Amino acid sequence: MNSLYMPKDSFIHNLDPRTKMIFVAFVVLSSFILNDPALQLLFLASLFPLVVAAKLVKPYLISMQFLLLFAVLIMTVHGIYNPIGVTPVFEIFGGLTFKYESMVYASVMSFRILVIGTAAVLFVMSTHPSDMASALVKWKVPHSFAFILLSTFQIIPIIAREAKIVMEAQQARCLDVKGSLIQRVKNLIPIFAPLFIITFMKVHQLSYVLECRAFSREGTKTSLRDTKIGSKDYAFLLGIVVFLTFEIYLQIFLSGSFNLTTNGLLTYSLIGTWAVFALMIAKFVIKRVQGFVGGMADA
Amino acid sequence: MLNNRKAIEVYGLNFQYPDTKESALKDINFSVDYGEILGIIGPTGAGKSTLAMCINGLVPQVIQGDLVGEVFVKGMDVNEGNVAKMSEHVGFVFQEPENQLSQMTVEEEVAFGIGNLGVPREQMEGRIKDALKQVGLTGFEKRSPLALSGGQQQRLAIASVLAMNPTILIMDEPTSMLDPKGKNEVYDVLKSLKERGMTGIIIDHEVERIAEYCDKVLVLSEGQIQMFGPPNEVFSKIEHLHQLTMHAPQVTECLHQFNEQFNKDVKLSTNVEESARFLENAYKSI
Ligand SMILES: Nc1ncnc2c1ncn2[C@@H]1O[C@H](COP(=O)(O)OP(=O)(O)O)[C@@H](O)[C@H]1O
Ligand SMILES: [Mg+2]
Numbered sequence: 001m002n003s004l005y006m007p008k009d010s011f012i013h014n015l016d017p018r019t020k021m022i023f024v025a026f027v028v029l030s031s032f033i034l035n036d037p038a039l040q041l042l043f044l045a046s047l048f049p050l051v052v053a054a055k056l057v058k059p060y061l062i063s064m065q066f067l068l069l070f071a072v073l074i075m076t077v078h079g080i081y082n083p084i085g086v087t088p089v090f091e092i093f094g095g096l097t098f099k100y101e102s103m104v105y106a107s108v109m110s111f112r113i114l115v116i117g118t119a120a121v122l123f124v125m126s127t128h129p130s131d132m133a134s135a136l137v138k139w140k141v142p143h144s145f146a147f148i149l150l151s152t153f154q155i156i157p158i159i160a161r162e163a164k165i166v167m168e169a170q171q172a173r174c175l176d177v178k179g180s181l182i183q184r185v186k187n188l189i190p191i192f193a194p195l196f197i198i199t200f201m202k203v204h205q206l207s208y209v210l211e212c213r214a215f216s217r218e219g220t221k222t223s224l225r226d227t228k229i230g231s232k233d234y235a236f237l238l239g240i241v242v243f244l245t246f247e248i249y250l251q252i253f254l255s256g257s258f259n260l261t262t263n264g265l266l267t268y269s270l271i272g273t274w275a276v277f278a279l280m281i282a283k284f285v286i287k288r289v290q291g292f293v294g295g296m297a298d299a
Numbered sequence: 300m301l302n303n304r305k306a307i308e309v310y311g312l313n314f315q316y317p318d319t320k321e322s323a324l325k326d327i328n329f330s331v332d333y334g335e336i337l338g339i340i341g342p343t344g345a346g347k348s349t350l351a352m353c354i355n356g357l358v359p360q361v362i363q364g365d366l367v368g369e370v371f372v373k374g375m376d377v378n379e380g381n382v383a384k385m386s387e388h389v390g391f392v393f394q395e396p397e398n399q400l401s402q403m404t405v406e407e408e409v410a411f412g413i414g415n416l417g418v419p420r421e422q423m424e425g426r427i428k429d430a431l432k433q434v435g436l437t438g439f440e441k442r443s444p445l446a447l448s449g450g451q452q453q454r455l456a457i458a459s460v461l462a463m464n465p466t467i468l469i470m471d472e473p474t475s476m477l478d479p480k481g482k483n484e485v486y487d488v489l490k491s492l493k494e495r496g497m498t499g500i501i502i503d504h505e506v507e508r509i510a511e512y513c514d515k516v517l518v519l520s521e522g523q524i525q526m527f528g529p530p531n532e533v534f535s536k537i538e539h540l541h542q543l544t545m546h547a548p549q550v551t552e553c554l555h556q557f558n559e560q561f562n563k564d565v566k567l568s569t570n571v572e573e574s575a576r577f578l579e580n581a582y583k584s585i
Contacts, residue, residue, distance in 0.1 A: 129403055130402065147401075150402070154403065154445075158445070202397075205393065206398055208357060208393070209398065212355065212460075213412035214384075214416050214463070215383065216381075216382075217415055220417045221414050222418060222419060223410065223414045223420075224407055224414065224423055224427075225407070
C-alpha cells in the first residue's frame with residue numbers, strides 16, 4: 001500500500017535483494033552489449049518468463065504501458081526525422097518516410113528503455129524495501145544511507161497526502177487549479193512552497209525521534225529481517241554469468257555474420273507499438289465516455 | 300549511591316535558545332521519585348517541551364543553546380553521556396504520531412529502536428510481542444504504520460519506546476493530536492504503565508486527566524516553576540492558575556464557582572466523589 005512492493009510467494013521474491021540488484025545491473029549492461037533491435041527484442045522476450053515466475057504479469061503490463069508511450073514517441077519521431085537515416089523503408093501519408101538507419105537507432109533506444117524498465121519493475125515489485133535496506137547494509141553501505149533510502153519509500157505517501165491537503169486548502173483560498181496551462185504552472189508555487197516546508201519540518205522532527213531511538217549509537221546494530229544468499233541465488237547468478245558470456249560471444253564473433261534486423265521486423269515492431277498505443281487510447285476514451293454517460297444517468 | 304538518588308533530579312536549570320532575548324527555562328529545581336508520574340502543565344510557550352527534552356539530553360546536545368545547571372537521571376549526569384546512550388533509560392514520545400514512524404511495518408517500527416541497541420534477533424521477537432501487548436496492538440505486526448488510526452499510531456510510538464526497556468517514560472502532549480477515543484487509548488496505556496511502576500513525565504493540557512493520573516504536578520509559566528506538588532494542592536490554588544490563563548479540572552472549577560456565588564469556603568478537590576460530598580453538605584446549609 002505504501003510502496004510499489006507486491007508481496008507474492010515466488011522464486012523471484014525469495015531471491016536475496018543483492019542477487020536482484022546484480023540482476024538489474026546485468027540487464028542494464030546487456031541492453032548496451034546487445035546493440036541490435038532484434039537481439040534486444042529477443043532479450044526482452046526472454047525476460048518475460050521471469051515476470052511470469054514472479055506472478056507479476058498484470059501489474060507489470062500496467063506499468064509497461066507508460067514506458068510504451070516513450071517507445072511510441074521515440075520510434076515515430078526518430079524514425080521519420082532522425083538525420084542518420086538514408087534508406088527509405090516505407091512511406092505514410094504526406095510524404096513522411098521511415099528510414100532504415102533511423103528506425104534501427106530508434107528501436108534500439110526504445111527497446112533498451114523497455115528492457116531496463118522490465119528489470120526495474122521486477123526488482124521493485126518483488127523486493128521488500130526493508131530487505132533492500134538490510135541487504136545494502138550487508139554490502140557495507142552505511143546504515144544512515146540505507147535508512148534514507150528506506151524512509152524515502154515511507155515518506156512518499158505522506159507527502160502525497162499532504163499535497164492533497166495543501167491543494168484543497170489553497171483551492172479554498174480561491175487558487176484556480178483548473179485554469180489555463182500557464183496559470184496552472186504558476187499555481188505550482190503556492191502548492192509546492194508549503195509542501196516543501198511541511199516535509200522539511202516532518203523530516204526535522206523525525207531526526208529528533210531517531211536520536212531518541214538510539215540511531216546514532218555506535219556499535220553493531222541488528223535488524224528484524226534477515227536476508228541470506230542461498231543456493232537459489234547462486235543458481236540464478238550462474239545463469240546470469242552464462243547468459244552474459246553468450247551475449248559477449250554473440251556480439252564479438254557472430255555480429256555481421258547474420259542479420260535478424262530486417263525491414264519487416266522494424267516495421268512490425270513500429271506498427272505493434274502503435275497498435276498497443278491505439279488500444280490504450282481507445283480504452284481511455286471508452287472509460288471517459290462511460291463516466292460521462294454514467295454521470296448523465298446519475299443526474 | 301544509586302539507592303539514595305531519585306529517578307530524575309534537576310538542579311538550577313537555566314536554558315536559553317540561540318538568538319533569543321529571554322531564557323526558555325529559569326532556575327528550575329525539582330525531582331521525581333521512582334514509580335512516580337509527574338504532570339507538567341502550563342500555557343503554550345511556557346517551556347514545557349524544552350524542559351522535557353533537557354531530561355534526555357536532546358536539549359542541549361541536538362537542539363542547541365546555553366544550558367546552566369545539572370540534570371541527573373538515575374544518578375547519571377545526562378550531559379556526560381549522549382542522547383543515544385540515554386535512550387536506554389529514558390523513552391521519549393512526541394506530540395505528532397505520524398512523524399515518529401519511519402518503518403514499513405508495525406513490527407519493524409518496534410524493532411528499529413532495539414535493533415539500534417544491538418539486541419540479537421532471537422530476543423527481538425519476544426520484546427516486540429511484549430511491547431505490542433502492553434499497548435494493546437497485538438495482531439497488528441504486519442500492518443503498515445500509516446494504515447493505523449492516530450491513537451494506534453501513538454500507541455505504536457509508545458511500544459517502540461517501551462521495547463527499549465526504559466526506566467523513565469516522557470510523553471510530550473501525546474494526545475493533543477488525537478480524537479477523544481485516541482486520547483482514551485493512550486491514557487489507558489499510561490494507567491497500566493503506572494500500575495507496573497514505570498516512572499513518567501507527561502505534558503498535557505487536559506487537567507482532568509493530569510489530576511487523575513499524576514502523583515505530582517508541575518506548573519510552568521514563562522520558563523519558571525509556579526507551583527509544584529500533589530494535584531490536590533496545586534489545583535486548589537485556583538486563582539493563581541487563572542492568573543496564568545490556566546484552569547483547574549471541571550469539578551474544582553465548579554466548587555470554586557459555588558464558593559464565589561454563594562460566598563462560601565468549601566474545600567476545593569479534584570476528586571468527583573469528594574467534591575460531590577463537599578458540595579452536598581454546603582448546599583444544604585444555604
Ligand atoms: N528551536 C527553538 N529556537 C528558538 N526558540 C525556541 C525554540 N523552540 C522553542 N523556542 C522558544 O522557547 C519557548 C518555550 O518553548 P516550548 O518549550 O516549546 O514551550 P511549550 O512546549 O511549553 O509550548 C518559547 O518561547 C519558544 O518560542
Ligand atoms: Mg510543547
